[in-house]
Amino acid sequence: MAFQQGLSGLSSSSKALDVISNNVANASTVGFKNSGTVFADAYASSLTGAVSKIQIGIGSAVQAVRQAFTQGNVTTTSNPLDMAINGNGFFEIELQNGGYALTRNGQFDINKQGYIITALGDRLMGYQTVDPVSGDVAAPATSSVDSFRPLIVPASGIGAVQTTEMSLNLNLSADAETIDGAAMPLDPSDPLTYTYSTGIKIFDTLGKEHTLSFYFARRTDVVDTTTAPPSYSEWDVYTVVDNDPGTLTHNSTLGFDGLGRVAEVTPHATAAVTPPTNGSVFSALLGTDAVNPSEATLAMNSITQFGGESKPRELVQNGAAPGEIAGLAISRNGVIQARYTNGVSKDIGIVNLTTVRNNNGLSPIGNNYWVETPESGGFARGTPGNGMNGVISAGQVEESNVDLTQELVQMIIQQRNYQANAQSIRTQDQILQTLVNLR
Template sequence: MAFQQGLSGLNSSSKALDVISNNVANASTVGFKNSGTVFADAYASSLTGAVSKVQIGIGSAVQAVRQTFNQGNITTTSNPLDMAINGNGFFEVELQNGGYALTRNGQFNIDKQGYIITALGDRLMGYQVVDPISGDVRAPASVTADSFRTMVIPSTGVGAAATSEVGLSLNLSADAPTIPDPAPPALPGSVPPNPNDDSTYTYSTALKIFDSLGKEHSLSFYFVRRTDVVDAATVPPTYSEWDLYTVADNDTASLTYNSRLGFDGLGRIASVTPQVTAPGVTPPLNGSVFSATLGSDAIAPSVIELAMNSITQFGGKSTPRELTQNGSAPGEIAGLAISRNGVIQARYTNGITKDIAIVNLTTVRNNNGLSPIGNNYWVETPESGGFARGEPGNGLNGVISAGQVEESNVDLTQELVQMIIQQRNYQANAQSIRTQDQILQTLVNLR
């Protein structure tokens, strides 16, 4: 009996040593999860007809190898496509031989076809449903075969976009002197400023705009303060009026009286009276339009809405705060960035950014029910439950850390200590067997 128990202890120590050795060997593997052995007593049915129907002494057997899915340390890398999951969930990949697998190894690259792949060539899954209004990707209301797919980085860039909206955010000085309109019968705005003579206008600024071919043009604005208090009887009183003139591509021949701006006593824009119209285009509230033929855009004039709600009139200097426009030249992808919510954003050479994909995270009810298939991959089983797919940061899903990877959660120091302990146990069991063998040999030699 003692001999059998010694063999049992030797066998258990050997199996535990194998598990510890495997953990130590994989301690530096990205996404590897620690595992431990669950042992159970082994019994044999009695063949002697004794009262007890079972016999002890066979020892122990491995009942299960249970993995620990707690978080590993996060390490920064130089690859922008590397991703670490902070929290719950797995990356889901489509295997080359069919089927799907889960992994915590977030080391990804792009293949020649543009797919985001693992080191083994398996493709990362996610969402690439394009919003018809914004042109960016969005998460689908329900996961379908059309919305959930292998993600591919587009090989083409973005085309040119003609400017259709301009936003003016600036301050016009309330301290500026007025430059009155000429006396009647001349009409307001009939004597425009001279861009080459700064005494004929109060303030000027400019920004870049684009035609339908993506060619760059300049749009200049000339502001002329015409009057101070316009109507003190109104509530609140109307203070100051300004004329706005526009010039395209610094061509003084295109100088146009665009609109008259009125301000109230709080320095806010009170009214905009457009002087330029365009068929079928309604100016925005407190705004106007700009209409001109820009260079090679000869099919039709470019019509641009000018939003002026953010123009103010306070004391001090006339200064621009922000001049915006929605046009752009064509561009190619210059880089990628990934948000904590898994949104892959492409940065183009023309300065445009665009959301092109969303990384998916998959969870199961029972992580320990997953079946490991090697290469840090797991597949679902009836014990794990089915895949539940969703966006990072949604519900119980973790979030993404881009440019980082999750290291193995193996505590190397603890594993080495356990290995030493198991080795001592192994040696003690081996010495016990040796002693028992010597005693048996002495008994055999007795005559």
Template sequence: MAFQQGLSGLNSSSKALDVISNNVANASTVGFKNSGTVFADAYASSLTGAVSKIQIGIGSAVQAVRQAFTQGNVTTTSNPLDMAINGNGFFEIELQNGGYALSRNGQFDINKEGYIVTSLGDRLMGYQAIDPVSGDVYAPATASVDTFRPLIVPASGVGAIETSEISLNLNLSADAEVIPTPAPPAAAIDPSDPLTYTYSTGIPIFDSLGKEHTLSFYFVRRSDVVDTTTAPPTYSEWDAYTVVDNDTSTLTHNSTIGFDGVGRVAAVTPHVTAGVTPPTNGSVFSALLGTDAVNPNVSTLGLNAITQFGGESKPRELKQDGAPPGEISGLSISRNGIIQARYSNGDTKDVGIVNLTTVRNNNGLSPIGNNYWVETPESGGFARGTPGNGMNGVISAGQVEESNVDLTQELVQMIIQQRNYQANAQSIRTQDQILQTLVNLR
């Protein structure tokens, strides 16, 4: 019986050493999960199947090898497509030979077709919509079965965006002298003569083809204390003129701006409407921007952020919503798994959402190598979702999750198992010597 116990212990120690050696060998593998041996005692059974009071155990046996799906340390990399999961969940991978697998290894690249893939060429799954006509790729508003597919990075750029809104945030000096309106037929202002206007500034705008134009503004202080009886009182008026691409033939008296006693816009009187309703305390800019673009270009002007304080006339922020065509120049991934493409024209667009998959019983998953696991009846079915939703973890972009193997602990366990192995081997050697002695006695 001691021989059987020693042999069983020898096998158990050998199995434990194999598991520990595998952990140590894969300690530096990204996404690798530590394994532990689960032992069970073994007893001899009588011929009748009954349990005897003097039944003797015959050692231990390996019942299972259980993986520990605890969080590993996170390391920063230089690849923006590398991802680490902080919390629950797995990346879902479409295998090249069919089917799906789960992985915690977040090392990804882009293949020649534009798909986000693992080092083996298997595709990362997520949520993405593709316009069947234009081929435009974008992130869906909500994750659904219909938009669950392998994630692809679009090769095409973005088209031009025609300027439709312009916002002026600047200060017009309350110390500026009044310039009276000249009597006709004299021109109201001359852009080439600084004595005819108080302050000028400009902003680039874009037509429907993405061509850049310059929209210049000329402001003239016309009067002080216009009407103190109105609500609110108007203490000063300025005329605003626009010119396109420094072409004086496009000079237009755009609007008249009235300021109250604390330097804020009291009212704007537009002089150009072009069939478009101007915003509150704003105006409309309308001009023909070239012969090969869609004309006219009509943009609303936000003028309510203009102030009239003492000091210099100076711009704070001039904004417009147009842009030239652009090509993709980079990618970034948010903690919620949203993949955002950056374009050379400064535009950004959400092009997809990374999926995270969970199962009810992680230890029921079956490892198939390459840090992949597949579904089994014991694991339960896949539950798909987006990062940060429900029990799912969140994404750390530009980072990877290291193995959760504690090398110090594994080496200590190896020493312990080696001693157990030696003890069981010594037990077998002793039994062999006793048997040899008995044979010699005969």
């Protein structure tokens, strides 16, 4: 019986050493998870019925090899596509030979087709919509089965965006002198005919860049003291496209109240005009294209009239020239954003995180991949930061959670156990040899 116990101990110690050696060997592997050996005692059949006090143990056996899915340390890398999961969940991978696998290894690259792939060429899964005609991709408003697919970074850039909205945030000096428009009509080439000027870049339907210049001329000071608050100052606003005097347009007249706020906007554009709905917004045809003029909405509610200098605070428009992808960024919620050379940013996809009810039920298949089994439960897919899912750290990877010091200590202990069991077998061999010699 002692001989059987020794053999069982040798087998168990050998299995434990194999597990420890595997942990040590993979201690530097990204996303690797530590494994531990679970032992169980082994007993021979009862000699006389079920009387437990005379049962004789025959050593121990390996009941299971259990992995510890605890968080590993996070290390910064130079690859913007590298990702580490802080918290629960796995990246889901579409295998080249079919099926899906899970991994915590977030080292990703882009292949020649534009797919985000692992070092083995397997594709990262996520949520993305693809235009069937143009091939343009975008992040869906909500994650769904219909948008679940391998993530791809488009090779084509982004098209031109026509300017349809503009906003002027600036101050017109309340200390400025008034200018008689009848005596000195506005002339862009003569600074004495206007009080202040500024400009903004806009884009037509073809993405061609134009300069839209604004000229402000203060016409009156106190307008109506009977109102509450009183109305102070009127300013004429003129626009010129691409510094062409032929495009000079009396765009509107601004009226300010006694608090320096825009009280009224009166459109004067000669082209088709939509009357203002809230006293600060109007639409006018701005002739950026001789054949198809662009219609743009111009917001003036952020213009103020305070003392001091006339100066711009922020001039904003929503148009852009065509652009190519200049870089990628990934948010903590897994949103992949493409940055283009024209300054536009666009969300092109969302990384998926998958969870299972029983992590230890997953079956490892190598390469830091796990696959679903009946014991693990089915895949539950979602987005980072949603529910129990962790969040993404971009430009970082999760290191192995192996504690080398602890593993080396365990290796010494298991080696000592192995030697003890080997000594037990040796002793049994000597006893048997002595008995044979007696005969």
